[in-house]
Amino acid sequence: MEAELTKPHPKAGQTAVWxxxxxxxxxxxxxxxxxxxxxxxxxLARHYSVLLPLVVASGVCLLITLSIxxxxxxxxxxxxxxxxxxxxxx
Amino acid sequence: xxxxxxxxxxxxxxxxxxPYERDEEAQVTRREFCNFLGLTSAALFAGAAGFATKAALxxxxxxxxPAAHIEGAExxxxxxxxxxxxxxxxxxxxxVRTADGAYHAYGQKCTHLSCPVYYSRDHRxxxxxxxxxxxxxxxxxxxxxxxxxxxxxIEVEVREGQVWATGRTAARPGNGG
Numbered sequence: 001m002e003a004e005l006t007k008p009h010p011k012a013g014q015t016a017v018w019x020x021x022x023x024x025x026x027x028x029x030x031x032x033x034x035x036x037x038x039x040x041x042x043x044l045a046r047h048y049s050v051l052l053p054l055v056v057a058s059g060v061c062l063l064i065t066l067s068i069x070x071x072x073x074x075x076x077x078x079x080x081x082x083x084x085x086x087x088x089x090x
Numbered sequence: 091x092x093x094x095x096x097x098x099x100x101x102x103x104x105x106x107x108x109p110y111e112r113d114e115e116a117q118v119t120r121r122e123f124c125n126f127l128g129l130t131s132a133a134l135f136a137g138a139a140g141f142a143t144k145a146a147l148x149x150x151x152x153x154x155x156p157a158a159h160i161e162g163a164e165x166x167x168x169x170x171x172x173x174x175x176x177x178x179x180x181x182x183x184x185x186v187r188t189a190d191g192a193y194h195a196y197g198q199k200c201t202h203l204s205c206p207v208y209y210s211r212d213h214r215x216x217x218x219x220x221x222x223x224x225x226x227x228x229x230x231x232x233x234x235x236x237x238x239x240x241x242x243x244i245e246v247e248v249r250e251g252q253v254w255a256t257g258r259t260a261a262r263p264g265n266g267g
Contacts, residue, residue, distance in 0.1 A: 018120050025127040032134035039138040043145035044201060045238035051142040058138040065131040069124055
């Protein structure tokens with residue numbers, strides 16, 4: 001009984017990871033919003049040389065966003081990335 | 091309510107201990123919010139790519155435009171202006187007859203953020219009301235304000251007493267800015 005109480009909760013720490021993911025995604029969205037504004041500004045000013053770098057930067061932001069959503073998930077405290085179950089032999 | 095049948099049963103222990111209201115269940119979860127941010131990111135990328143593509147295509151577009159008669163330009167008094175469309179119906183333009191009687195025509199979109207410019211008789215210049223930019227009525231060059239380049243110039247010819255628009259030239263960055 002006492003061992004169960006001291007055992008870390010399986011979801012402990014996942015909230016922090018979720019919050020971190022959300023904060024990163026919001027920051028990337030804000031950066032992309034700025035890039036879009038800069039793209040509009042450059043297009044209207046006919047600064048064509050900066051258009052491609054801006055679009056590439058926005059694409060990199062999108063890739064980072066997708067990677068955060070798809071792959072940077074909170075890991076389980078019970079299992080390692082290789083499938084090993086922690087504390088199974090106890 | 092019609093969707094009351096879709097309410098999930100409170101199966102988990104914490105749901106029984108801390109029951110939440112029906113309205114709270116409709117709130118967005120973190121996972122849904124993450125997905126929403128992902129969609130927003132994709133939309134922002136598409137917007138930037140689309141705007142850049144359109145600008146690049148516009149830059150490569152042929153500049154050989156047909157001549158068009160500007161209705162009512164002959165009776166335009168000096169130190170006044172007339173709005174017209176050139177080359178297309180959606181391309182608003184402004185014809186200015188300066189105090190010396192010369193005709194000058196420009197695209198009406200401000201080069202800053204595309205607000206329509208108007209001719210100020212008092213100041214004898216083209217002004218943008220959105221962000222207080224101003225252009226020279228005789229050249230289209232920027233006098234002051236945020237516009238990064240001069241207005242698009244529309245070539246004007248007087249043929250047998252009639253005023254014709256014969257072409258349109260986009261100013262390059264820094265031209266009069």
